[in-house]
Amino acid sequence: MERAYLSEALKRFIEAGWIVDSGVDYDSIRQAGARLAIELALDEARQNPPDPDSDRADWINMRNLAALLGALKAGADLSPKGVRKRARRLSRGIEKMGRKEPRLHFALSDGSRSGPPVRVYSSEGLDAQLEAAARAFLQRETHLDAEAAVLTVPRLMRRRFRDFAVSRVDAVRFIIPRLEDGPDQRFLRERLFEIRLRYKQHDWRLNAQAL
Numbered sequence: 001m002e003r004a005y006l007s008e009a010l011k012r013f014i015e016a017g018w019i020v021d022s023g024v025d026y027d028s029i030r031q032a033g034a035r036l037a038i039e040l041a042l043d044e045a046r047q048n049p050p051d052p053d054s055d056r057a058d059w060i061n062m063r064n065l066a067a068l069l070g071a072l073k074a075g076a077d078l079s080p081k082g083v084r085k086r087a088r089r090l091s092r093g094i095e096k097m098g099r100k101e102p103r104l105h106f107a108l109s110d111g112s113r114s115g116p117p118v119r120v121y122s123s124e125g126l127d128a129q130l131e132a133a134a135r136a137f138l139q140r141e142t143h144l145d146a147e148a149a150v151l152t153v154p155r156l157m158r159r160r161f162r163d164f165a166v167s168r169v170d171a172v173r174f175i176i177p178r179l180e181d182g183p184d185q186r187f188l189r190e191r192l193f194e195i196r197l198r199y200k201q202h203d204w205r206l207n208a209q210a211l
Contacts, residue, residue: 005040006041007121009037016028023117056126064108064118067110067111091110103131105160111207112207152197172188176192
């Protein structure tokens, strides 16, 4: 059974404009006293925790609410070092899940500017939602230098490489169908075995909306 309170908490923030793909308006969430809604949703989820296999959408929503709460807590370290430390705590336990479903990495916010945006996920149509998240993130974070035959990819694909592939060629194969149709995609298909990977530097600054 889907835990609607998790998705409803996120939907409220999205509808208010406090969460967009470009970042989170933490100041407005604080000023509205909306942190309590996150705490209540997470407290309820702890009483009946979602199973990452059978309740995957709820599990993603819960993890993304936890990422929001980490930044909203009084005294939270909002420096890049603090964001990275919280992200490491949040990442515990996802290794097993990432190997089963690597697209999860594109749905889980780590609270940083380079991480995936916070979105709402539902059990109905979850596969399509995960595919959309993977496509959007890879199209944003991937760049091809055709002259050098170098594909720059998100840093998380280095940290979680074995979730996506067993070789460089496999990693490129994973990316190709998720890029926009066009010359870059055709180039990668034609020169698949020549492509070298470069990993983009991760921006660990907080994913706050720009003022």
